[in-house]
Amino acid sequence: xxxxxxxxxxxxxxxxxxxxxxxxxxxxxxxxxxxxxxxxxxxxxxxxxxxxxxxxxxxxxxxxxxxxxxxxxxxxxxxxxxxxxxxxxxxxxxxxxxxxxxxxxxxxxxxxxxxxxxxxxxxxxxxxxxxxxxxxxxxxxxxxxxxxxxxxxxxxxxxxxxxxxxxxxxxxxxxxxxxxxxxxxxxxxxxxxxxxxxxxxxxxxxxxxxxxxxxxxxxxxxxxxxxxxxxxxxxxxxxxxxxxxxxxxxxxxxxxxxxxxxxxxxxxxxxxxxxxxxxxxxxxxxxxxxxx
Amino acid sequence: xxxxxxxxxxxxxxxxxxxxxxxxxxxxxxxxxxxxxxxxxxxxxxxxxxxxxxxxxxxxxxxxxxxxxxxxxxxxxxxxxxxxxxxxxxxxxxxxxxxxxxxxxxxxxxxxxxxxxxxxxxxxxxxxxxxxxxxxxxxxxxxxxxxxxxxxxxxxxxxxxxxxxxxxxxxxxxxxxxxxxxxxxxxxxxxxxxxxxxxxxxxxxxxxxxxxxxxxxxxxxxxxxxxxxxxxxxxxxxxxxxxxxxxxxxxxxxxxxxxxxxxxxxxxxxxxxxxxx
Numbered sequence: 227x228x229x230x231x232x233x234x235x236x237x238x239x240x241x242x243x244x245x246x247x248x249x250x251x252x253x254x255x256x257x258x259x260x261x262x263x264x265x266x267x268x269x270x271x272x273x274x275x276x277x278x279x280x281x282x283x284x285x286x287x288x289x290x291x292x293x294x295x296x297x298x299x300x301x302x303x304x305x306x307x308x309x310x311x312x313x314x315x316x317x318x319x320x321x322x323x324x325x326x327x328x329x330x331x332x333x334x335x336x337x338x339x340x341x342x343x344x345x346x347x348x349x350x351x352x353x354x355x356x357x358x359x360x361x362x363x364x365x366x367x368x369x370x371x372x373x374x375x376x377x378x379x380x381x382x383x384x385x386x387x388x389x390x391x392x393x394x395x396x397x398x399x400x401x402x403x404x405x406x407x408x409x410x411x412x413x414x415x416x417x418x419x420x421x422x423x424x425x426x427x428x429x430x431x432x433x434x435x436x437x438x439x440x441x442x443x444x445x446x447x448x449x450x451x452x453x454x455x456x457x458x459x460x461x462x463x464x465x466x467x468x469x470x471x472x473x474x475x476x477x478x479x480x481x482x483x484x485x486x487x488x489x490x491x492x493x494x495x496x497x498x499x500x501x502x503x504x505x506x507x508x509x510x511x512x513x514x515x516x517x518x
Numbered sequence: 519x520x521x522x523x524x525x526x527x528x529x530x531x532x533x534x535x536x537x538x539x540x541x542x543x544x545x546x547x548x549x550x551x552x553x554x555x556x557x558x559x560x561x562x563x564x565x566x567x568x569x570x571x572x573x574x575x576x577x578x579x580x581x582x583x584x585x586x587x588x589x590x591x592x593x594x595x596x597x598x599x600x601x602x603x604x605x606x607x608x609x610x611x612x613x614x615x616x617x618x619x620x621x622x623x624x625x626x627x628x629x630x631x632x633x634x635x636x637x638x639x640x641x642x643x644x645x646x647x648x649x650x651x652x653x654x655x656x657x658x659x660x661x662x663x664x665x666x667x668x669x670x671x672x673x674x675x676x677x678x679x680x681x682x683x684x685x686x687x688x689x690x691x692x693x694x695x696x697x698x699x700x701x702x703x704x705x706x707x708x709x710x711x712x713x714x715x716x717x718x719x720x721x722x723x724x725x726x727x728x729x730x731x732x733x734x735x736x737x738x739x740x741x742x743x744x745x746x747x748x749x750x751x752x753x754x755x756x757x758x759x760x761x762x763x764x765x766x767x768x769x770x771x772x773x774x775x776x777x778x779x780x781x782x783x784x785x786x787x788x789x790x791x792x793x794x795x
Contacts (some may be wrong), residue, residue, distance in 0.1 A: 251687045253693070255687060269595075336671065347709060347712045348716070352770050355766040443719050469602065491544065503597070
């Protein structure tokens with residue numbers, strides 16, 4: 227840098243190599259920002275398309291009547307399947323989480339954790355095949371119950387993992403206080419730990435419901451041959467449901483069918499967006515409250 | 519249970535099933551070659567496109583975005599994962615496929631047509647390429663949210679040290695952030711791959727259920743999961759059903775391998791970090 231023509235009054239702007247490095251860095255920043263905007267943009271485009279096309283299909287008849295005018299039976303059926311799935315998955319998921327945080331140590335607990343992670347990554351069509359072999363082959367017919375079992379398998383790891391995270395936030399002095407009072411372990415779980423975490427447990431269950439409500443692949447194998455013109459309350463026969471309806475209509479390729487599929491998609495997406503956004507907000511609030 | 523369902527097909531076709539490209543339900547001839555190829559191609563391109571974008575999003579959310587913007591964009595990116603695959607697939611069928619067929623495919627064919635991958639566009643836009651794009655949209659939120667958490671965990675003082683030595687923001691990322699999280703990012707990408715491999719519904723809607731291996735990405739194809747979804751409800755013979763179960767076994771094995779590898783890398787990564795502290 228011992229340049230003969232060194233000018234102490236020259237402005238302090240980067241030149242040469244440094245300018246190139248800075249420009250590259252700025253270029254990379256713009257690239258990352260553009261990537262984030264693109265993802266949000268795609269979300270916007272998809273939601274926009276569903277809202278625009280779906281809103282025109284929507285009417286009271288569409289929501290409450292059976293085929294061919296509406297999707298009433300499908301709404302009821304989806305609600306039944308998801309409700310039964312939740313009733314199966316939530317208690318087991320919460321018990322697994324309680325075991326992992328309060329009792330489990332060592333090898334068994336780490337195997338259970340690994341199993342939960344692997345269940346979480348299982349393709350849902352595989353879950354569908356599994357339940358098909360387990361229930362439909364045995365009973366020789368599709369049923370809403372089989373679909374509910376498949377959804378329960380999908381929901382279980384979500385509920386368990388969410389509950390574990392919340393239970394880990396329960397202050398340890400609560401546990402120690404209960405221990406010091408001579409309260410037995412299971413009573414401190416029932417009386418102290420679960421009540422203080424109930425909000426977080428409920429919201430992670432709601433997140434699992436939002437995920438399960440849109441699952442299509444298992445339902446296609448387990449509850450897809452049904453009568454869409456009437457409401458069915460018997461879970462031991464194939465129940466009409468929204469996701470397989472959208473799939474069937476999209477394969478049929480008729481304009482009226484597409485309109486109905488947009489409408490059904492709009493209803494499903496609205497439900498999922500509201501539940502998962504709501505659950506996320508509640509979860510964030512519970513976390514910050516418990517972290518204090 | 520799935521292996522049990524597949525056992526007639528396994529005992530009849532053996533391992534040759536995996537490489538055979540014949541699939542003719544009416545003649546009772548089945549082979550997984552075509553769908554294995556389709557699965558590999560769609561997942562590969564989804565990851566090739568999706569992983570860099572998702573890592574860039576992770577970098578933006580962890581290092582660049584102002585705090586206020588981050589709390590808005592992070593949940594929005596995760597919302598992308600909440601869109602049910604049947605709705606994304608339906609959107610792909612009605613909106614994306616025609617757009618791709620009219621705009622993107624001709625352009626790629628013009629510029630890169632000398633590569634057999636980019637053949638002439640077909641009439642519908644239902645293609646391996648469109649399926650890859652839909653899968654890209656599905657893997658991005660997974661990889662992005664994991665890599666964001668990884669980058670947030672990189673100690674601030676190491677980054678500040680690099681900046682103090684005169685590194686630009688990109689050089690901090692390239693020299694400090696990425697090397698220290700590399701294995702975690704690989705694990706995240708493998709989790710994304712697992713998602714792409716196993717997606718049945720959205721792919722079934724946009725890939726066009728082709729029955730041959732074609733060189734061009736703009737032709738129709740099929741994947742393991744999509745073929746199960748398409749044909750299982752209407753399987754015509756017991757052997758047909760058993761063969762679809764066999765596809766399920768292959769998918770299960772591939773999916774488990776990629777997930778276990780991801781867990782293993784992730785765990786080693788945790789261990790390394792624990793030692794480094």
